[in-house]
Amino acid sequence: MNKPIIKFKEDIERIEIPEEELDLIISKTIYKSSNSNKRGKKIAYLSTAAVLFLTVLLGSGFVSPTMATVLSKIPLINSVLPYADDGLKAANEKGLVKSIGQTVEEDGVAITITDLYYDDSRLEIGYSIPLKVKDKEVLKQYKILGISDAEIYVDRKQVGYSSKATYQNDYITGIITIAGDELPKSSDLVNVKLDITDVLNKKGHWRFDLAAKKTEKEKIIIPKKDIKSGKYSFSIDSMELTPSSTKVKYVFSLPSNLNFNEQALTFKLIADNGEEMGLIKTGRILIDHRGSRLYLSSQIYFEPIEEDVKSITIIPVVKEEEGKDKSLSELEFVVPVSE
Secondary structure (H helix, E strand, C coil), X not given: CCCXXXXXXXXXXXXXXXXXHCCCECEEEEEECCHHHCXXXXXXXXXXXXXXXXXXXXXXXXXXXXXXXXXXXXXXXCCCHHHCCHHHHHHHHCCCCEEEEEEEEECCEEEEEEEEEECCCEEEEEEEEECCCCCHHHHHHCCCCCEEEEEEEECCEECCEEEEEEEECCEEEEEEEEEHHHCCCCCCEEEEEEEEEEECCEEEEEEEEEEEECCCCCEEEXXXXXXXXXXXXXXXXXXXXXXXXXXXXEEEEEECCCCCCHHHEEEEEEECCCCECCEEEECCEEEEEECCEEEEEEEEEECCCCCCCCEEEEEEEEECCCCCEEECHHHCEEEECCC
8 A cells, every 4th residue: 555655845945046157957855655764743844935846946946956966977878876965075075976877768657766775874865867858837737856756675674764866967866765764774785675656747657675784883882961941851762873974962952931933943053173063954853742841853964074073063953933044052962972
């Protein structure tokens, strides 16, 4: 039975692009959960702004600036992942992104799996679809740009995934992300069966059988600390360091009667050398009501840390009513990452 697809915003950057330099950019993000992702009374917070509708964006776009800029200069799409975020770029520079190049064509649609990356925090699959249109208005007919639905099994276990895609220069390029929580922790080599069942308003079976080998082992840090200040409390469940990211799982608590926009909560990660680490993406915010307090939990992905970094400072940031960011320095969390 087909599971519901929830369109949501994990990490969207609004950027200004001169219209004369922009061919066409469209971005879509979808999420499909597996049966194992049901969480009882906890709910995932999905704001209205997070629901993305198919839109032709001229002059600005919901798309990574790096991906948009670099893909516009590539005549043939042989690789997608290194241009998706800075973490995958760093992993690629270490030779950890695997080139695939498998193509399946059905009903006039050719899908190529370009590359693949696998570590403890995520499994990423890059793909491309050639698509030439004479009139950009034609793109509005597609309910989802790129892959609309798929069934994915990792070592025979069905997993949930998120997916996003962009269109530029006669190519749809996309990324399928399987979060680390869906992946087997004991296997360094997994089999990935990908069955794409809906793409560009066409149903069928674009089947791929992929082997993914995990990169170097992650380093997991579990801080034993809960910081409270005034009405707020902040704790970190874990910090996972991989070649492609620094993943932080957190819980942020506040009084349930406080007028607070969950989407206004962000974080700063600052290395001990003073360098602020760039945000890659954020996960869904889970909301849990416990008595008179509200608990927000999620995970955020930042750039991977440099080898010489010994500690990281994490600071929650909230957006005030006038739109200014306010750092909650009283909740500053210093996490040692090396001996």
